[in-house]
């Protein structure tokens with residue numbers, strides 16, 4: 001049986017006025033899962049993803065490899081369970097600066113991680129690997145040295161994903177409509193890269209929660225399907241369209 005990475009237990013989240021956005025989200029994410037999160041606009045998909053990333057206040061319990069984010073240390077938890085926004089919002093500098101800044105965070109050093117096992121080495125992220133990921137998404141190398149503000153919406157979206165993957169630390173990626181600004185060809189390159197990465201036994205990446213409004217994309221990438229509705233959160237036994 002595949003290893004359980006994330007456990008969500010009765011996760012609830014409310015608006016500032018106390019009205020519920022969703023409640024009682026209970027499911028596991030296992031090694032090998034590409035869990036497609038579906039639901040109408042405003043149903044709470046992004047909010048749930050941010051709860052999983054420990055970026056939003058929630059009730060309930062989330063465990064990664066059996067430990068809470070607090071027990072692991074929240075910055076380290078976020079390195080292993082990485083939220084990737086749709087677009088970088090007003091990031092200063094260039095994508096290369098961003099990559100180097102995140103690479104230097106001490107939460108990435110196994111010495112500082114309560115998840116580390118004996119013998120874990122501090123693997124310094126390889127910028128060339130990020131460039132390679134970018135190339136496979138159709139990004140020219142020169143874009144790494146351009147200001148974020150000068151990139152197009154689709155370039156920024158692919159760049160933020162190339163950084164997330166190039167850092168090579170996330171075991172679970174939380175993708176919030178990762179191809180919403182992309183043309184079909186670029187979307188396919190992202191889908192193909194991530195699907196192949198999930199199949200590679202050497203890859204650090206072990207699972208993805210993927211928000212998409214595209215039924216077709218969900219069918220192409222998904223291995224599990226979870227729907228948020230006003231009545232609650234339910235997992236489809238399999239994609240109902242197949």
Ligand SMILES: Nc1ncnc2c1ncn2[C@@H]1O[C@H](COP(=O)(O)OP(=O)(O)OP(=O)(O)O)[C@@H](O)[C@H]1O
Nearest residue numbers: 015016021039040041042043044045046047048213
């Ligand atoms: N910071 C916030 N303050 C108040 N309400 C919020 C906040 N963030 C989200 N909401 C509300 O929570 C609900 C869920 O929003 P969320 O962005 O999670 O939905 P979604 O399913 O991802 O939508 P979409 O498909 O349109 O991106 C919406 O009603 C939204 O207005």
